[in-house]
Amino acid sequence: SQQGEEDPQALSIQEGENATMNCSYKTSINNLQWYRQNSGRGLVHLILIRSNEREKHSGRLRVTLDTSKKSSSLLITASRAADTASYFCAFSGSARQLTFGSGTQLTVLP
């Protein structure tokens, strides 16, 4: 299965700024999820957006989905140093298994 692509590959911002990461995919999807991975750890689920939804919020996270463009974005508002991690999009199609994107390495400078 083909991976999704994410951009940027790396993002460095100051604490308090917003961080935006983008994900593109090529297949039809049932839902799209975002995961976070701290260095040396496993992935942790952040948020899921279904194919019939356009926007979803969870705390400081905002996810948008544009199925016509086959793209999604993750916005982290008021970033903190503790948000430093890699962020992966993952999409689920008819096979109900996840295909992960290439990831964005976010560094939030204090």
Added chain:
Amino acid sequence: DAGVIQSPRHEVTEMGQEVTLRCKPISGHNSLFWYRQTMMRGLELLIYFNNNVPIDDSGMPEDRFSAKMPNASFSTLKIQPSEPRDSAVYFCASRWSGTGARETQYFGPGTRLLVL
């Protein structure tokens, strides 16, 4: 809940040796996934089980790789013989798959494998 448990956390072995990675999924979850993560290839799905039955093993790279799930609380991923290119972090993940399931996967901490 203890979450997904993987062992060992780190493994260093020599080329040609057999390697066995272990995973205990979250109690009550009925789907289990094995992934491999490398810098070059990112996160790849190797195989997944549903109700202890292998559903899709198309990601298993070669016959040297095999996976089993003898019961709902235990799975193994075996590499025999191991090669240096197998060096990676191997993750196990589980989820509940049923009517109305959210398809959120819960990942273990991973096994960092180095084959010399």
